[in-house]
Amino acid sequence: MNFDLSEEQQLLKDSVERFVNDNYDLDTRQSLSKNPAGFSDTYWQTMAELGWLGVTVPEAQGGFGGNQADTMVLMEAFGQGMVLEPFFASAVLGTRAVVSGGNADLQSRLLPDVVSGSCRLGLAYAEEQSRFDLEDVITRATAQNSGFVITGHKSMVQHGGSADQLVVSTRTSGGQRDENGITLFLVDTKAEGVTVDSFPTVDGQQASEVTFENVFVHADNMLGELDRGFTLLQDVAIDGILALAAEAVGGMEILYKDTVAYTQEREQFDHSLADFQVLQHRMVDMFMEYEQCKSMLYRATLEVVQNGREAMRTVHALKYMVGKVGTFIGENAVQLHGGMGVTEELRIGHYFKRLLVIDAQFGNSDHHLSCFAG
Amino acid sequence: MDVDLSPQDLAFQEEVRDFLATNAHDPKTDYGQWRLNWFELAKAKGGWDVPKWPTAFGGPGWTPTQHYIWEKETAVAQTPWDLPFGLSMLAPVLMNYGNEEQQQRFLPDIRARNVNWCQGYSEPNAGSDLANLKTKAELSEDGTYYTVNGTKIWTTLAHIADWIFCLTRTSDTGKKQEGITFLLIPMKQEGIEVKPIITLGGSHSVNMVHLTDVKVPVENRVGEEGKGWGYAKGLLAHERTGLAGISKSLVALDHLRLQAGSVKRGNATLLDDPAYKSKLAELEIDLLATEFTELRSLASAASGAEPGPESSILKLKGTEIQQRIQKLTVEAGGIYSAAWGKKPVGHSFAKGGMSGYLASRAYTIYGGASEVQKDVVAKNVLGLKKAK
Numbered sequence: 089m090n091f092d093l094s095e096e097q098q099l100l101k102d103s104v105e106r107f108v109n110d111n112y113d114l115d116t117r118q119s120l121s122k123n124p125a126g127f128s129d130t131y132w133q134t135m136a137e138l139g140w141l142g143v144t145v146p147e148a149q150g151g152f153g154g155n156q157a158d159t160m161v162l163m164e165a166f167g168q169g170m171v172l173e174p175f176f177a178s179a180v181l182g183t184r185a186v187v188s189g190g191n192a193d194l195q196s197r198l199l200p201d202v203v204s205g206s207c208r209l210g211l212a213y214a215e216e217q218s219r220f221d222l223e224d225v226i227t228r229a230t231a232q233n234s235g236f237v238i239t240g241h242k243s244m245v246q247h248g249g250s251a252d253q254l255v256v257s258t259r260t261s262g263g264q265r266d267e268n269g270i271t272l273f274l275v276d277t278k279a280e281g282v283t284v285d286s287f288p289t290v291d292g293q294q295a296s297e298v299t300f301e302n303v304f305v306h307a308d309n310m311l312g313e314l315d316r317g318f319t320l321l322q323d324v325a326i327d328g329i330l331a332l333a334a335e336a337v338g339g340m341e342i343l344y345k346d347t348v349a350y351t352q353e354r355e356q357f358d359h360s361l362a363d364f365q366v367l368q369h370r371m372v373d374m375f376m377e378y379e380q381c382k383s384m385l386y387r388a389t390l391e392v393v394q395n396g397r398e399a400m401r402t403v404h405a406l407k408y409m410v411g412k413v414g415t416f417i418g419e420n421a422v423q424l425h426g427g428m429g430v431t432e433e434l435r436i437g438h439y440f441k442r443l444l445v446i447d448a449q450f451g452n453s454d455h456h457l458s459c460f461a462g
Numbered sequence: 463m464d465v466d467l468s469p470q471d472l473a474f475q476e477e478v479r480d481f482l483a484t485n486a487h488d489p490k491t492d493y494g495q496w497r498l499n500w501f502e503l504a505k506a507k508g509g510w511d512v513p514k515w516p517t518a519f520g521g522p523g524w525t526p527t528q529h530y531i532w533e534k535e536t537a538v539a540q541t542p543w544d545l546p547f548g549l550s551m552l553a554p555v556l557m558n559y560g561n562e563e564q565q566q567r568f569l570p571d572i573r574a575r576n577v578n579w580c581q582g583y584s585e586p587n588a589g590s591d592l593a594n595l596k597t598k599a600e601l602s603e604d605g606t607y608y609t610v611n612g613t614k615i616w617t618t619l620a621h622i623a624d625w626i627f628c629l630t631r632t633s634d635t636g637k638k639q640e641g642i643t644f645l646l647i648p649m650k651q652e653g654i655e656v657k658p659i660i661t662l663g664g665s666h667s668v669n670m671v672h673l674t675d676v677k678v679p680v681e682n683r684v685g686e687e688g689k690g691w692g693y694a695k696g697l698l699a700h701e702r703t704g705l706a707g708i709s710k711s712l713v714a715l716d717h718l719r720l721q722a723g724s725v726k727r728g729n730a731t732l733l734d735d736p737a738y739k740s741k742l743a744e745l746e747i748d749l750l751a752t753e754f755t756e757l758r759s760l761a762s763a764a765s766g767a768e769p770g771p772e773s774s775i776l777k778l779k780g781t782e783i784q785q786r787i788q789k790l791t792v793e794a795g796g797i798y799s800a801a802w803g804k805k806p807v808g809h810s811f812a813k814g815g816m817s818g819y820l821a822s823r824a825y826t827i828y829g830g831a832s833e834v835q836k837d838v839v840a841k842n843v844l845g846l847k848k849a850k
Contacts, residue, residue, distance in 0.1 A: 287803025356591035432660040454737040
């Protein structure tokens with residue numbers, strides 16, 4: 089048994105932590121989030137140069153050939169800096185769909201550009217009526233000539249505005265909530281009939297509502313098999329949940345440590361706040377929950393690396409904990425900072441908002457608890 | 463034991479409902495004009511525009527039960543917005559401790575809602591420990607004015623206020639609570655700088671207020687020099703009971719049900735989701751109990767007794783319930799609660815839900831943080847010695 093990082097992972101961790109420390113103080117982050125694209129092109133290029141964008145791309149396509157544990161190392165550090173670049177959308181979600189579902193031609197055409205950062209990917213799966221159910225898909229793809237025609241609407245597509253290609257879940261047969269009959273396609277966001285309407289999200293990132301109106305895609309752009317896209321979508325979601333959980337754990341660490349530091353500095357009633365037992369115990373609870381979350385993150389990540397989708401139940405457990413603990417730590421970090429906690433000036437409020445958004449992505453706490461319970 | 467209203471109270475309830483229904487805002491008419499008319503009409507009813515004011519100052523002189531009925535009915539009906547700073551916070555201090563000249567000078571404008579006040583209490587190093595305040599007021603040699611220097615923080619609506627009522631320090635000797643003086647200061651003058659503080663939801667309602675060599679005539683001092691803490695303390699207790707908001711929470715819970723019912727989940731709605739349903743149920747149960755805690759507190763007040771131990775938990779429970787309602791609204795919004803653009807995305811209530819939730823995190827901080835409130839209950843109600 090060994091929970092140490094490999095030598096390569098340790099190097100990766102050192103380099104990503106240095107990047108975050110050097111580039112991601114709160115002021116920089118907040119001003120970058122006001123860029124039209126919502127992040128820094130320069131940082132994006134840096135991520136490409138350091139090889140991070142290809143972390144899970146096979147070596148044959150110019151990638152690092154890593155797995156979910158390597159992504160975890162990156163995402164945890166990104167969580168500590170609330171990094172804005174669309175790494176998650178492109179290098180985690182989009183890349184997994186293409187690597188697992190794209191044909192050889194598509195992969196060798198696309199993946200080198202993904203690794204170099206010149207092509208950004210994204211995932212468009214949610215629809216207004218679907219809540220957290222991946223199988224609830226109305227957006228329709230109909231066979232026509234050498235390909236398919238897609239019509240429908242996708243919601244809250246993270247970084248949709250800066251994506252070049254979107255992985256889109258569509259209904260090719262069956263009823264609205266059938267697992268069979270779902271097919272994934274890779275769609276160029278500049279294709280005729282695609283409308284991308286972008287807006288900020290509360291955590292300083294961006295999302296888009298994307299409309300497809302008779303959009304033609306070539307059959308070569310199908311990811312996975314016809315009507316059998318649901319399991320591929322689930323695999324993408326599993327990787328997504330693991331990555332979000334790592335990001336969340338990174339944020340939780342900042343929140344509890346900032347709180348411990350602040351309560352030692354702040355004096356009221358002639359004592360530092362940290363002298364009060366009720367606050368000490370609250371911070372111990374925050375710390376305990378953080379450590380538990382981290383354990384569950386390791387557990388789920390290692391199980392997925394080993395057993396893939398067989399580890400689904402542990403992934404549900406992880407996402408449940410991340411939502412519950414993220415809210416607990418976030419709310420208490422704000423409470424213990426008092427009035428300062430509710431201002432935009434301190435960074436804790438921003439981490440708290442990011443954790444709130446993570447809870448709702450790919451199903452909230454309640455959703456995953458009920459999946460776990462079965 | 464019963465919770466029936468007396469025939470007189472039932473008649474009063476009827477009268478209130480009738481007034482609120484007759485004077486509800488017609489969306490086709492101008493809101494601002496309606497608002498001012500509404501207060502005129504309420505005044506004509508016998509001081510309903512200033513429900514909490516005593517009869518000597520033109521208030522209705524209601525019993526605690528009548529106040530309760532008013533609060534409950536106005537939570538349901540559409541009544542005009544109002545600010546508490548002049549009306550509920552400063553006015554009682556002026557009535558109890560101000561001189562006649564101050565009462566005549568300030569109360570009519572407060573009642574007419576044409577002068578805005580803000581509250582200058584908290585400071586960067588005086589939050590929960592308010593008596594630690596340092597803003598200095600020095601009396602001039604000829605005894606005609608004070609020179610005020612210092613910084614106030616979390617000053618709600620200071621940026622639109624005409625006046626600030628301020629706790630200042632006039633003496634450093636003795637206990638912290640001594641040497642605090644209550645001053646009334648016009649905002650629109652040199653030496654006063656208002657800096658916005660942006661809160662989690664991205665909105666601006668609180669401020670930092672810097673006072674630099676601000677001259678305040680002694681006529682603007684309320685009561686005696688050095689006695690301001692005693693004047694303000696009564697106010698704080700008032701602020702704390704007013705923050706429970708039980709009637710408003712009952713209305714908010716009804717809204718939440720409607721919102722959750724509009725969220726589709728397959729062929730059902732979120733209201734059919736067992737986990738969500740049971741959280742709503744837990745919330746409702748807590749609210750049912752808290753409503754009766756409030757009624758018990760009310761009944762003892764109505765009989766003229768000192769507030770019982772049950773009243774001490776109202777702010778704690780009430781604010782916690784408000785926060786849970788907001789949290790469940792965010793959960794109902796699902797992925798759409800993150801959308802933060804100008805127009806709504808997905809569920810129409812989602813953005814308001816998120817900003818309401820973020821704002822609600824302050825409810826357990828302002829007016830006495832919950833941890834400090836519990837210290838007060840431990841000491842005053844349970845008779846425990848001060849813990850560290």
